[in-house]
Amino acid sequence: MGFKLRVLELVRLVPRGKVTTYKELARAVGKPLAWRAVARALAQNPHPVEIPCHRVVRSDGGVGGYSLGVGRKIRLLRAEGVVVERGRIDLGKLFFRFDVSSSVSGDNRSSRGPASGRRRLSPALS
Numbered sequence: 019m020g021f022k023l024r025v026l027e028l029v030r031l032v033p034r035g036k037v038t039t040y041k042e043l044a045r046a047v048g049k050p051l052a053w054r055a056v057a058r059a060l061a062q063n064p065h066p067v068e069i070p071c072h073r074v075v076r077s078d079g080g081v082g083g084y085s086l087g088v089g090r091k092i093r094l095l096r097a098e099g100v101v102v103e104r105g106r107i108d109l110g111k112l113f114f115r116f117d118v119s120s121s122v123s124g125d126n127r128s129s130r131g132p133a134s135g136r137r138r139l140s141p142a143l144s
Contacts, residue, residue, distance in 0.1 A: 021047065022059040028116060029060070032073040035099040036114040037107055039077045046116035053077075061085055067094070073114075079106045 019027070024047050032038050040053040040060075049055070060071040066085050072094040076082045081102065084091035092102050100112055 021049070021052075021055065022062065025056050025059040026063060026069050026071075029063075029069055029071055029074060031116070032070060032114045034070075035112070037073050037075045037095070037100060037109070037112050038114045038116070039075055039109070040082070041077045042113075042115060043074060046118055048118075057083070070094075073098075075107055075109075077109075079109050081105050081107065 025043055028043060028046055029038075040056045041050075043056045044050055044052040047056075056074075060074055061083070063069050063071045063085065066072070072084055072091045074082065081088055081091055081095075088105075092105075095102055095107070100107060
C-alpha cells in the first residue's frame with residue numbers, strides 16, 4: 019500500500035472527539051520525519067469529511083490547514099465536541115496516539131482508540 023493511502027487509512031481510525039497530529043501520523047506510517055508529506059497526502063484527500071482529515075492538527079495544538087477551509091475544520095471539530103479556543107486545541111486531553119507496532123505492520127488497532135480491527139478503504143481509494 020502506498021504512503022498516501024496508508025495515511026488516509028490511518029486517519030479513519032481517529033475517533034470523533036479526538037485529534038492526532040501530522041507528526042503522529044508520520045510516526046505511525048514509519049516515516050517519523052515525513053509530517054509535511056502527511057500534510058500533502060491529507061490535502062489530496064478525495065473525501066475530506068468521510069475520511070476525517072479535519073481531526074489532524076499541528077503538534078503545537080494549532081488547527082492547521084484544511085482543503086475546505088480552516089473555518090469549516092473548526093466547525094467540524096466543535097461539532098464533534100473538540101474545544102477550539104483561539105485556533106488551538108488542548109492536545110493533553112484529546113490526543114489520539116497510534117500503536118506504532120500495529121500501525122506499521124498493517125494492523126490498525128490503536129492502544130488509545132477503539133479496538134476496531136482493520137478498516138477497509140472506500141472503493142474510491144482502492
